[in-house]
Structure formats: structure tokens, C-alpha cells
Amino acid sequence: MRIRCPYCGERDNGEFSYFGDATLTRPDGMEADASAMHDYVYLRDNPAGEHRELWYHAAGCRTWLVVTRDTRTHTITDVSPARDVARTRRMGEAA
Template sequence: MLIACPYCGPRDQAEFTYQGDATRKRPDPASTDSAAWEAYVYDRANPAGNHREYWQHAGGCRSHLVVTRDTLTHEISSVAFAREAM
């Protein structure tokens, strides 16, 4: 799988580290709602189709990226710097 880093260009997936689901919303840091924090930490969806994910170009420029990837075919439809994508 090739990931097109916006800074370095297309690179093999081996240079990248998966950082997690980019669609999850973190509860308010001041929240004491333990159910909301448990859901954030432990509940995971297993979507089929396009999904936004965080990746880091650990073997290159070290940028954090948001990658939209089809979880069935692994086809990547978009890559953007995380600071610009959110």
C-alpha cells in the first residue's frame, strides 16, 4: 500500500505508523462522566468502506496525517496534514 505523503510524496506503508480512528470525538477533558470516557477509550467501530484514520510518517518527515482509506480494498482516496484536515 502506498501513502502519498503531502510533503515527501508517495511512500510505502512500512514508513508509516497507524495512529487510530480520526472520526472519534474526545470527551471534554474536564468531564467526570466515566461512561463517556470508557466509551472513548474502549469502544471501537469496525467500519466497512471509506474511513478516516490518523497515520504518522514515522520513517520520513514525521508528519501526522489524516488518511481516508477504504477498509475493504485498502484504496486511499485522500491524504492531508492532520493540522489542516480537522
């Protein structure tokens, strides 16, 4: 599988580290109850189809990326810097 880094261009996935589901939002540890933290840490979906994932370009520019990938075919349809995704999410929540 090849991932197109927005800064380095297309690279082999061996340059990247997979860090999981990019759609999860961590509960506030001070405000969340134990069951919410348990669910965040231990419960994960295993989707078949398009899924947003968090990847780190460890052997390149060291940028965190959100990769939209079909888990059945490994076809990548979008790669965005995680910083931009987080900024867009915060702006959407503020509106």
C-alpha cells in the same frame, strides 16, 4: 499499500504508524463522566468501506496525516495533514 505524503510523495506504508480512527473527538477529561471516557477509550467501530484514519509519518517528515481509505480494498482516496483537518473542524464548529 502506498501512502502519498503531501510533503514527501508516495511512500510504502512501512514508513508510517497507524493510530486509529480520525473521526473521534476526545471528551474533555475534566468535564466528561466516566462512561463517556470509557466509550472513547474502549469502544470502536470496525467499518467496512471508506474510513478516515490517523497515521504518523515516522520514518519521513514526522507529520500526522488523516488518510481516507477503503477498509475493504485498501484504496486511498485522500491524504491531508491532520493540522489542516483539525483547523477546518474548528472553523466549522465556530460557525
